[in-house]
Amino acid sequence: MGLLSNRIQRSSLRPGDHIYSWRTAYVYAHHGIYIGDHKVVHFTRRGQEVGTGTVLDLLLVSSGPARSLVPCPTCVHVEVGHGVVSSCLNCFLAGGVLYRFEYSVNQALFLAKARGGTCTLAVSDEDDVVVHRAKYLLDNGFGCYNVFKNNCEDFAIYCKTGLLVLDQSTMGQSGQAVSIIGGPLAAVLSTPLLLVTTNIYGMAATAVGVYCASRYAADIGMRRDVVKVSAEDLTRRLATGMLQVLEPSLPSVPAPPTN
Numbered sequence: 305m306g307l308l309s310n311r312i313q314r315s316s317l318r319p320g321d322h323i324y325s326w327r328t329a330y331v332y333a334h335h336g337i338y339i340g341d342h343k344v345v346h347f348t349r350r351g352q353e354v355g356t357g358t359v360l361d362l363l364l365v366s367s368g369p370a371r372s373l374v375p376c377p378t379c380v381h382v383e384v385g386h387g388v389v390s391s392c393l394n395c396f397l398a399g400g401v402l403y404r405f406e407y408s409v410n411q412a413l414f415l416a417k418a419r420g421g422t423c424t425l426a427v428s429d430e431d432d433v434v435v436h437r438a439k440y441l442l443d444n445g446f447g448c449y450n451v452f453k454n455n456c457e458d459f460a461i462y463c464k465t466g467l468l469v470l471d472q473s474t475m476g477q478s479g480q481a482v483s484i485i486g487g488p489l490a491a492v493l494s495t496p497l498l499l500v501t502t503n504i505y506g507m508a509a510t511a512v513g514v515y516c517a518s519r520y521a522a523d524i525g526m527r528r529d530v531v532k533v534s535a536e537d538l539t540r541r542l543a544t545g546m547l548q549v550l551e552p553s554l555p556s557v558p559a560p561p562t563n
Contacts, residue, residue, distance in 0.1 A: 309403070310403040310404050310405065310406060310422055310423070311401055311402065311403050312402055312403065312404045313402075314393070314402060316404075317338050317393075317402075317404075318338070318340075318431065319338060319339055319340035319431055319432075319435050320337070320338070320339075320428075320430075320431025320432070320434040320435050320464075321337070321338040321404055321431075322335065322336075322337060322338075322404065322405040322407075322428075322434075322460045322461070322463070322464050323335070323336060323337075323338050323344065323396075323402060323403065323404055323405065324336070324403050324404075324405055324421070324422075324457075324460075325396070325397045325398070325400035325401060325402060325403060326400060326401065326403070327353075327398075327400065333403075333421055333457075334346065334353045334396070334398075334456055335405065335421075335456040335457040335459070335460040336391075336396055336456065336459075336460060337434060337435070337437075337438040337459075337460055337463045337464070338393070339390075339435050339438055339439060340435070342378070342392050342393045342394075343390055343391070343392060343393070344390070344391050344392070344393055344396040345388065345389070345390050345438040345439065345441070345442050345463075346388070346389060346391065346396060346456055346459070346460070347387055347388050347389075347446050347449065347455065347456045347458075347459035347460075348387050348388075348389055348449065348456065349387060349449035349451075350387065350449075353456070376391075376392060376394070376395050378392040378394070378395075379391050379392050379395050385445070386444070386445030386446065386447075387445065387446065387448075387449050388441050388442050388445055388446050388459070389442070390442055403422070405421075405422060405423060405424075405460065405461075405464075406422070406423040406424075407423070407424055407426055407427060407428040407464060407465075408425070408426070408427050408428065409423045409424065409425060411425065411520075414519075414520070414523070415516050415519075415520065420478075420519055421457055421478065424461065424523055424524055424525050425523050425524075425525030425526055426461070426464075426465050426467065426523070426524045426525030427465070427525070428464045428465060429464065429465060429466060433466075434463050434464050436535070437462070437463040437466065437535045438463045440535040440536070440539075441459070441463070441535055441538075441539075444535075444539040445539065445542070446459050446462075446538075447542050447547070447548075452478075453469075455478050457478040458478045461478070461524055462538075465524065466532045466533060466534065466535075467524055467530045467531070467532060467533075468530060468531060468532075468533045468538065468547075469524075469527070469529055469530050470529070470530070470531060470547065471529055
């Protein structure tokens, strides 16, 4: 893995790889599990790559790939039910560049990656186990999509590690989501510390330090609020209500005035 990029060639792909591709202007990345035969299993919100159920979707959807009017001859169109779908590699990339998410990276390299959603300290399971989880969840679902707690990166990380955050009142496994929240959070938490220095470089270093610490502590490889859960047990928990992830509620639209 390079310090600046996880970009790879298609020829180096192997079943069980966690792959991703950045969308327009690097606003977000879409993640999935490569299962071989040019197929990728990934998690969506009602067939869309990303969604929050809020006005933020105007930015995210506009940054996503444009849907082709010509049906893909390789992908089999199915009615989206639980959000876990299978696509050919071309449709998954949507014209973007192919990257591989890295596991078991050292601490220095993890912190050097300024933006989350590219690597983790956690250890990946064997490739055949990863592919089994992805295929099983393709048939059985991964719960409700939630951009901050249960998104495409959470899905891919679970498939790779089997680790799950059971307390859904906290953040999920997604380093991408942690980065989005971590920046403003670092500014807030570091404010009291900034009072001890008026040097702009000291202020910047303090904010960066708090941000890196928050990313490090939230990484799935460092957290203590996760457990190893089989895919079969995961779907059982979802079916019985023992594990719930709430979908973001759509803002209510006032009814038009009547004469």
